[in-house]
Amino acid sequence: MRLSTSLPLLLILAVAVISSGCETTDRVLTGAERIVSGRTGKTIIDLAQGKDPGQIAKRRLDEYARDPESLLRDLRSAQRDFKILYEALGGKVGEKWGKKEVKLPEQKKYVKYTQNYKSRAIVDFDKGDILVETVDEQDPQRSLKNAIVTTLLTPQDPRAVDLFSDKEIVLTGAKEPYLLGLVLDQEGNAIRTPGDAEPFAEHLLTSKSGRRDVDQDGTKKTATYVTIKMAANLSHKQAEKYRPLVQQFAEQYKISPSLVFAIIRTESNFNPYAVSSAPAYGLMQLVPTSGGREAYRKAKGQDVAPSRDYLFDPENNVELGTAYLNVLTFNQLEAIDHQVSREYCVISAYNTGPSNVFRTFSR
Known part of the structure; x- marks a missing residue:
């Protein structure tokens, strides 16, 4: 990476x-x-x-x-x-869509545009559903099918996904889809390969597709879309997916696994491509220039601001997020003797920054 x-x-x-x-x-x-x-x-x-x-x-x-x-x-x-x-x-x-239709990546929503911004996928990790739609009016069925297949097979590889452009996603099969196990086909099977995704896309186009009007700043356009429900017990499945990483780094940095899971759940709801305006990235929403830098110094011994791609990688993100919790717990907030009080302060500092916590104490 x-x-x-x-x-x-x-x-x-x-x-x-x-x-x-x-x-x-x-x-x-x-x-x-x-x-x-x-x-x-x-x-x-x-x-x-x-x-x-x-x-x-x-x-x-x-x-x-x-x-x-x-x-x-x-x-x-x-x-x-x-x-x-x-x-x-x-x-x-x-x-392409009109100002009212602008949807951008968020902490708990994966948003990716393709096909010259005419097609997009919105994965809502809070609601547990996926909206794939296109405003291509020349061949909407083909465009929508391609967008569905791409969404289902998007790899857990930040080098293949540029959220901030319409660059096509590279589907090499080298890494498993990040939605693997979180979306099941019409027969209840996981979707891993094009052979799995394409028949499911055809099924969705036949039985689940719809149309809606889009106001492109005064010009009426038609969007063709499908909505896909994610698997039941989504949060549990997501937690299990990242449990090995959480346990590994929680032990390494002497942090409660429950606290790490709570941070991930609150900050991104297990969206590995989470983005916020801070700017913060990934599962544990690290800001490269502040918490990310502190965490990288702790984990790697170098004063470096990690890149966006680095933080979109779940292993890197969980390691640095947990390392940052270690810095807050055993360095910046170590003077708080009461264990529960310190943990509350660590949670607050992780979200708002330690300086804001210090200002509260100084009032």
Whole structure:
């Protein structure tokens, strides 16, 4: 798994998306120019030209050691550029679906666009259902079938999934689908391969598809869709799926497995591709520039902000999330003697940041 040693990988993707025509406002254009002409852009250009990533990383880390303020500037830049990326995605979606129909990735909703933003999948982990729909009016049945198959077979591999563009998902079969066992076909079987997904997609198109009107900013369009119910006892199945990881890292970092499960349930409801505007990523919703950085320092011994792709990987995310709980419990909040009180403070600090907890004590 790749790890950016200067800024989260989302910056590279932001420049790629914006420069390919995602500018929708003057602010986005201005932001794109700033990214490309700034330090982030120079790093991206070096990488794109094939220059040694290791040397680039070492040079940046050496600079951080000499000038710690440069690290803070880069971390703040990462947060600003995430907002630009998010706005650019919303602009592209609005062009195809209309502003009222813009749906973007969230903590407990996986949202992925394909086919020039004409097709999308929305997996709602709270409600336990999946909406797959398309506004392609030339061949909606074919487009919808492709979108269904892609959704069912999307791998547990962040390198194959770019949530912030319409880039097609690579279905290699090298990693199992992240929805494996969470969606069953009409006969109650798990869906693992194209041979499983395609007949189920045909079944859905025949018996479950529907149509609805879409207001594309004054122009009426038709969306063709299917809704898929996820498996019963969804939360239990999801918890079991990640239990080995939780137990492994809970033991390693001396944290209660129940607390780790509670954090995952609250922060993402077991959505491995969870995103929030913080920006935070993955099962335990780590912000690369704060909790993610603290956790990586604890787990790996390096002062690095982990990339988005790194945090979308469940193993990496659970390890760093649990490591961050360790930092909060045994370092930042260790002065709280009462065990239950400390655990409550750890939970609050995980969600809002330790500085907010400290401010509460200082009042």
